[in-house]
Amino acid sequence: MKKGEANRKRIVDAANQLFYHKGYNQTAFSEVAEASGIPKGNFYYYFKSKEELLEAVIDQRIEDIRCMLDEWQQRLATPRERLHRFTRIPLNEIDDVVRYGCPMGSLNVELGKTQLHLKSRASEMFDLFINWLEKQFAEMSYREQARGYALHLFANAQGAALVGSVYSDRMFIKAEVTRMDDWIDTL
């Protein structure tokens, strides 16, 4: 990898975390600069604007999600196991979820209000999960209801993350995960 590419990635990584922790609008360029160790002025060599940086962050998140889902698809044998793997995400990231909520959910909420033209880019992250979940339900021969089930399960997870983070309540998140797991097992 060229030096320029490496720096670009460092900026995107730093921005990714700051956008999650502080929100996009409340993150200043100078903070991203400080966190990534790249001087402020250099930014505009890599990104023409803050919005372009945001798009790069979303691109990377999408790539990461794609990768993760592909890996699950290959490693886990049954659709049911894959669904349970999905519900376990908030448990694996429990500290972050309790403190900052869901990175996709909170970004979508923010951009839906202030960067309407980027709303569709942010919702692509949701799409990846929901389409993947739909595929699992379809494989379990719930053809008709697959889409509805996928949306429902995903929305449940979002609600759990949101309420759990508002109350910093780990037990509630665990309880909701158990509930989702039970629901999957009734199918």
Added chain:
Amino acid sequence: MKKGEANRKRIVDAANQLFYHKGYNQTAFSEVAEASGIPKGNFYYYFKSKEELLEAVIDQRIEDIRCMLDEWQQRLATPRERLHRFTRIPLNEIDDVVRYGCPMGSLNVELGKTQLHLKSRASEMFDLFINWLEKQFAEMSYREQARGYALHLFANAQGAALVGSVYSDRMFIKAEVTRMDDWIDTL
């Protein structure tokens, strides 16, 4: 009501709507001034700071919620009817929900990232609903599970509002409301 009181209320009303539509951080004082018809400079006669204005907005929302729940409590005869009245909120406000999400949920998400000291004030809005829901379940003699049920139902509603607004999907919100109603009726 004194003139000053009336102006104060106009400011709070305008801010309340703008904070919902644009978010707190992305709403400028000058916008609130324009929307309320009160000159910018006058603001600091009514509120010492932007944060104080936010607190006034939250206070009013809390008051409104309290009022609404009291009214439901009196007007609706059974706890089950009251629970169904709760699930109908997103249908009654469907246009706003689809466009801006849940006003409480999105404010909580935003303040959880950037105004941590106001997080607890914002979560009081949640508390009112959840405690009220808990009371209904308790009245249905689900003493043990009342708190869990209340949190679960509330989180479901939040998830539905969030995903519904990300996809501007009215049908999904309706489907989730039906699901919640069905669940209530199985109890």
Added chain:
DNA sequence: GTCTATATGAAGATAGAC
């Protein structure tokens, strides 16, 4: 109580030396 003008500071963006 009401309003205008303005101070202050921060954030996004640019220019240009090296």
Added chain:
DNA sequence: GTCTATCTTCATATAGAC
């Protein structure tokens, strides 16, 4: 490609006349 210095804009907040 890298960095410093700086411009511009805009939002919060203040001063002070009426």
